[in-house]
Amino acid sequence: MPNNCKKHSPYFRADLLRGEREIVSIRIFRHNHAMTYATPDGTMKFSQRFPDSAKGNYRPAADLTLSSLGLGTYLGNHDEKTDANYVEAIVKFVESGGNVIDTAANYRFQRSERNIGAALEILWAKGYAREELFVSTKGGYLPFDSEPPRDVRNYFQKEFVEKGIAGFNDLVSGSHCMTPAYLQSQLDQSLRNMKLDAVELFYIHNPESQLAEIDRHLFELRIAQAFEALEQNCAQGKIKFYGVASWNGFRVSPNEKSYHSLERFVSIAKQIGGENHGFRFIQLPHNLAMPEAFLFPNQAVNGKAMTTLEAAKMLGISVMCSASILQGKLAHGVSSEFRDSLGNLKSDALTGIQFVRSTPNVTTALIGMSSAFHVEENMSLSNTEPLSEKVFRKKFARE
Numbered sequence: 001m002p003n004n005c006k007k008h009s010p011y012f013r014a015d016l017l018r019g020e021r022e023i024v025s026i027r028i029f030r031h032n033h034a035m036t037y038a039t040p041d042g043t044m045k046f047s048q049r050f051p052d053s054a055k056g057n058y059r060p061a062a063d064l065t066l067s068s069l070g071l072g073t074y075l076g077n078h079d080e081k082t083d084a085n086y087v088e089a090i091v092k093f094v095e096s097g098g099n100v101i102d103t104a105a106n107y108r109f110q111r112s113e114r115n116i117g118a119a120l121e122i123l124w125a126k127g128y129a130r131e132e133l134f135v136s137t138k139g140g141y142l143p144f145d146s147e148p149p150r151d152v153r154n155y156f157q158k159e160f161v162e163k164g165i166a167g168f169n170d171l172v173s174g175s176h177c178m179t180p181a182y183l184q185s186q187l188d189q190s191l192r193n194m195k196l197d198a199v200e201l202f203y204i205h206n207p208e209s210q211l212a213e214i215d216r217h218l219f220e221l222r223i224a225q226a227f228e229a230l231e232q233n234c235a236q237g238k239i240k241f242y243g244v245a246s247w248n249g250f251r252v253s254p255n256e257k258s259y260h261s262l263e264r265f266v267s268i269a270k271q272i273g274g275e276n277h278g279f280r281f282i283q284l285p286h287n288l289a290m291p292e293a294f295l296f297p298n299q300a301v302n303g304k305a306m307t308t309l310e311a312a313k314m315l316g317i318s319v320m321c322s323a324s325i326l327q328g329k330l331a332h333g334v335s336s337e338f339r340d341s342l343g344n345l346k347s348d349a350l351t352g353i354q355f356v357r358s359t360p361n362v363t364t365a366l367i368g369m370s371s372a373f374h375v376e377e378n379m380s381l382s383n384t385e386p387l388s389e390k391v392f393r394k395k396f397a398r399e
Contacts, residue, residue, distance in 0.1 A: 036130045036131065037198045037199065042131025043134065045131075046099045049097070052383065057383075062241060062280045068362075068386065069100075069353070069365055069381060069382060070366040071101050071366070071367065073086060073102065073107050073108070073370070074104070074368055075370060076112075078109050078111055078146065083114075085372075089375050091119050091126075092372040094128060100366075101136070102135075102137075102283075104137055105186045106141040106144070110143050110145055111146060114193045116135065135196070136281075137202060140204055140206060141175055141176055156171070165182055172214070180229035183204070187202055187239065198240070201241050202242050203243045203245035203283060204226055204243075206245065207226075208246055208248050208258040210222060223265070224272060227242070230242040240278075241279075241280040244283075245282070245284075246260055251296070251308070263301050281318050281320060282308075285321070287323055287324055287356060288352050288355050292308070293308045293309050293319070294359050319361060319362055320363060320366055321356050324356040324357075327368065331352070333348065341396075345384070349377070350377070350381055360389045360392060
C-alpha cells in the first residue's frame, strides 16, 4: 500500500458531496522531513526478534508488519501507582513481542500518553528502535490535564478559547471538537506527551458524537476539513497515516443517525489527498458480544452490501479492534461451546482475544493492559496460531 507521505499529487482538492459544490481548494508543497516512525524494514526486524511466535501472530498492514495483539491504555485511575504500572506494562509488552501501542489524548487525562513516553525512553535504552514500533493516538474529546477540572467551561475557556484554538460553538455535547485547529493542538500535545517527533497513526475520535447535533451535510464538511488538516500533517511528516476510531458508527444500521459509511470516508479522503491519501486505518469494537463488524452487512461498496470488515478489505483499510474483551466483561462466563470452538484456551479472556485476532481482515486485537501480569497472560497467545479463515468462517458463519 502506498505511503502517502512520500508520493502525493501536488495539491489537494475537496469537491465533495457528490459534486454538489466545491468546499475548498488549497495547495500544499511537499518536502522531505527527517521525522522518525515505523518503517517496513524496522517492523519486519521487530518480528524477527521473536522467531518462536506462531504463524499469523504478525500481519501486514500499510506496508508494515504489526503484531496481532496490541496494548490499549484506556482504563485505570489517574494516580501515580497506575502510571508506574502502565510504564512497566508497556515495556513488558514490547519485550514480549508486541509492537502496536494505542492511546488517546483524553485517556486518563493525558497520563496514558505520558506513560507511553516514559516507557519508550526505557525501551530505547534497551536497544529497541523507533522504526520498530507502531503508536496510535486520537483527538476529539477534551483531554483535561492529569485530573478532571473543577470547572470544565473555565478549562475550555483558558486552554482553547483564549489561545484561539477553538470556540464554544465548535463544541458538541460540551466535550467533542474536531475542527482543524483543535485537532492540530491535540496532535502536537500528544507528540509532546510521548516525547516523539511523529506518530504512525492519528485517529479522529468517535466522530459520530458530532451527528447528535449536526446534519449529515455539515458533518461531511467537517470531516473534509479535518482530513485536509491531517493530510497536511502527513506532508509535514508528523503523522504517517490517519483514520477514524468509532464506537457506534461502523456497527449500526445505515438508517441510524450515528452511522458511518466507510466508502464515503474513503471517497472524501481521495478527493482531499488523491489516490495516495493517508486515510488507511479504522478502529471499532469487535468481540464475542459485539460481533457486528464480522456479521452485519451494513456497509456498501460499489452498490454491494457487505460487512465493515469486508468493506475495509475492499477499500484498502486496515482494521484495529478495540474492546477485545469488552473492558474485562468477557474475561468470565464465556460458554463452553465458544471455548471449544476457539481451541479450549486456559482462560475466558484468552478465548475472547483469540476470537478477535482470528476474525478475517482484522489486523490487531487491542487489549487494555495496565499491569505486567496481564501482559504476560495475554501475550502468551503470541505462541498460539489464530484460527484459519476457513475454519473461522465455518464455526462462526453469519447463519
